[in-house]
Amino acid sequence: MSRSSSRSPFVPLAVIAMVVAGSAAAFAYTAGWLSPERLTPSRLVAALAPPGGPALGHRRNHAKGICFTGEFQSNGNGMALSKAKVFTPGAWPVLGRFNLATPSPKAADATVRVRGMGLQITTPDGDVWRSAMIDPPIFAVSTPQAFYDLLGSAPKGPEAMKAFIGRHPEFMAFAGWAGSAPWTSSYAEDPFNSLNSFLFTDAAGTTRAVRWSLRPAATQMPITPEELARKGPNYLEQEIAQRVAGAPQRWTMVVTVAEPGDNTADPTKAWPQGRRTVEVGTLVVNKVIAEPDGPCRDINFDPTILPRGISVSDDPFPAARSSAYARSYDLRTSEAKDYPRTPVSGSAKP
């Protein structure tokens, strides 16, 4: 044997122990186990929960909603901005969800200021475009960390909010919208905005930063939150179901193109008036389906699920939303028994 009996195994064993311990420590650090201050999707999603805990089986935010189907009628104008198939002339199937920005699926409509729309457009080339839009024209905060700060401050009362606004003065633009924008009594009368900036790449390879909006065809009929409250806690879902049953509802999709120097990384900053806009098509909603058995129930409207020709920009939110939405999806799908589907008619019911 070449091994010398005089050689101590201590040094090699210490080397092995150090390699293993060092690797395990690097892994633990990467996983965030050694950094309790890191903003993880789990912490962000946990911060959304109301005082009584999250509504099991439901989305952790925008928990109250109703599904719809329809189509996106593309007029071809969008081909000037993006090579995505969705912008070639044609009609592509749509799946979506009207919703309220609340962690409670039982929140009364008039108690929720922000409304949203989840949208999925599928094209025959296999591409899927998902987005989750809301009705304010700008977002409340500039960074995901500030959003987490907002979630922590809001429940603590006016003093905490005053301190929060001191740290994040950009919040005032959103507060101004929340205080002054008209309420409506119908999802069909609300606009829905991407808020976040994305990159559109055309067939020639030119890339432009854009935001998009869905502008309602229905005339907006302002209403006070008190009047909306008197119509009942679930009026919006009843109204949109009836309205769509009567006639398809439409929104025009308008893409706004940034100019060099426009802030694409901060969704609290509106771009100046007069930016180039392109009407790329019409969203037609022609069927509304209750969520428990609806086709939107098991869809995560992750805004980073994009077709070829659209990609994320330097806006930090789509990545943070994707990470947090995945966490919410993992949680709620594991709790599916807490959100039962409607029993099929004819089955035994208590």
Place this chain on the structure above:
Amino acid sequence: MSRTMTPVHFSGAQRLLHWTMAAGIVAMLFIGVGMISTVAPSYVPLVATHKTLGVALFALVLVRLALRVTLGAPPLPADLPPVMRLGAVLSHWALYGLMIVMPLLGWAMLSAAAYPVVLFGDIRLPPILPQSDSLHTLLWAAHRWLAFAFFALILLHVAAALFHALVRRDGVFEAMSPLPQRKTMPER
């Protein structure tokens, strides 16, 4: 001078695959735990890298298995204690099993969540399962816990390799060494 046809080293192709995949698998495990614990902009490219590298590693492990079946492996030293021999055999089967199962679990997990599977280069993979809350939950848990098991097994594998290289000096490490073959074979 070899008295039998039994090789002393793994073939060059096997060693190249071993070390390429080792780097890839370690990267996958770190990217995996890193991406699910961040909301930073790096989340999007990390997830795309994880999916793309996962598919690439799945293709490589199939080639590797084929080479293993056709070319075989050098024998373990005759004086290896039976417990270490058993550990070597079982841990290698477990490593091969994880290399095959983990990419499939990831692909199936994304399919069961109705996520499009998009790789770098705009490559799209079809779903291999329909959307299912219960399957997604099961597959996600399996992917996560087997990843931790995979990392633990790799630490054990590294410790064992170094034990062979530094303490036993029995030629087992050299059989898979990335360095050029030494002229003198270890004594058997």
